[in-house]
Amino acid sequence: MSVTTAPQLKEVACDLCHSRENTDLYVLTDTLHHLPGKFTLRRCLQCGLIYLSPRPTAASLSDYYPPDYMPYRPPIEDERLGIMRYMRRRKLIKRRQLIEKYGGHNSGRVLDVGCATGLFLHEMQLAGWSAAGVEPVQSAANFARQRFGLEVFQGLLGEDPFAAQAFDVITFWDVLEHTFSPTNELKRAAHLLKPGGLVAINVPNWDSFDRRPYGPYWQGFDTPRHLYIFSRETLTTMLLQAGFRVLAWECFMPGFFTWILSVQRKLAAEHPRWVKPIMRVLTFPGVRLLFEPWFSFVNWRKTGPVISVFAQYIGQPSR
Numbered sequence: 001m002s003v004t005t006a007p008q009l010k011e012v013a014c015d016l017c018h019s020r021e022n023t024d025l026y027v028l029t030d031t032l033h034h035l036p037g038k039f040t041l042r043r044c045l046q047c048g049l050i051y052l053s054p055r056p057t058a059a060s061l062s063d064y065y066p067p068d069y070m071p072y073r074p075p076i077e078d079e080r081l082g083i084m085r086y087m088r089r090r091k092l093i094k095r096r097q098l099i100e101k102y103g104g105h106n107s108g109r110v111l112d113v114g115c116a117t118g119l120f121l122h123e124m125q126l127a128g129w130s131a132a133g134v135e136p137v138q139s140a141a142n143f144a145r146q147r148f149g150l151e152v153f154q155g156l157l158g159e160d161p162f163a164a165q166a167f168d169v170i171t172f173w174d175v176l177e178h179t180f181s182p183t184n185e186l187k188r189a190a191h192l193l194k195p196g197g198l199v200a201i202n203v204p205n206w207d208s209f210d211r212r213p214y215g216p217y218w219q220g221f222d223t224p225r226h227l228y229i230f231s232r233e234t235l236t237t238m239l240l241q242a243g244f245r246v247l248a249w250e251c252f253m254p255g256f257f258t259w260i261l262s263v264q265r266k267l268a269a270e271h272p273r274w275v276k277p278i279m280r281v282l283t284f285p286g287v288r289l290l291f292e293p294w295f296s297f298v299n300w301r302k303t304g305p306v307i308s309v310f311a312q313y314i315g316q317p318s319r
């Protein structure tokens with residue numbers, strides 16, 4: 001279903017400290033799918049959390065996830081180009097290696113929240129992990145079950161049937177910024193983790209090199225699908241409140257495809273004639289390799305488009 005009229009919007013308070021005092025940062029629109037609606041991104045004056053308010057209601061939000069929404073991508077084995085298979089698998093292997101590094105073991109039970117079509121969980125399974133997923137989109141959940149034989153609960157975290165302390169690791173890849181209440185997600189994760197268990201999260205990086213030059217067109221905002229934008233400070237506070245201790249921040253995702261989405265959005269608004277030719281060049285097979293040194297550099301400086309945090313569950317919330 002697509003949106004043709006103005007969406008239902010709702011004003012909300014800060015999810016982290018419940019304050020309603022805030023300052024406006026940007027008025028944003030959907031510059032990816034061009035669906036209607038104007039949304040204000042605000043910063044909480046008490047704790048600094050950046051969030052969308054007003055934002056779509058639960059009933060209207062699904063309209064902003066059309067079927068061609070990018071994360072529902074084909075399995076790696078179905079990529080035609082060998083180099084693409086290699087690059088995509090390398091990203092998943094890197095995620096697994098960092099989990100094994102910070103978790104301190106290379107087997108156990110892992111839950112992936114927002115597992116989409118199950119590509120990451122499939123990689124974990126191949127390496128000997130016991131894997132389960134939570135995914136709200138029916139078609140993606142079915143795909144993960146049928147193609148990879150994965151255990152996937154279709155719905156949201158919090159509605160899930162899992163027992164307390166059932167998991168060694170819980171992952172949120174590109175998910176936390178989409179949720180209505182990240183603090184509730186982390187509380188539920190804490191409940192489902194064994195003592196000492198690991199949570200791995202990645203989010204758009206507020207310190208990304210391309211946030212300032214691309215401004216409202218920055219892919220990290222992806223309005224109105226991203227309801228929160230985290231800085232390292234606000235995400236650390238949120239983790240502490242849920243009983244976690246931050247082990248490390250890592251910037252390891254290849255940022256090229258995230259960056260060209262920002263390029264595409266800015267061109268579409270300012271120089272629409274150039275979108276097709278420039279995107280054709282940037283997406284030509286192999287072109288991304290020319291940019292690899294730059295993206296390695298920005299990742300080394302922790303200013304890539306996406307940042308990850310690894311944190312250990314150490315007990316009760318601090319307050």
Ligand SMILES: [Zn+2]
Nearest residue numbers: 014017044047
């Ligand atoms: Zn706040």
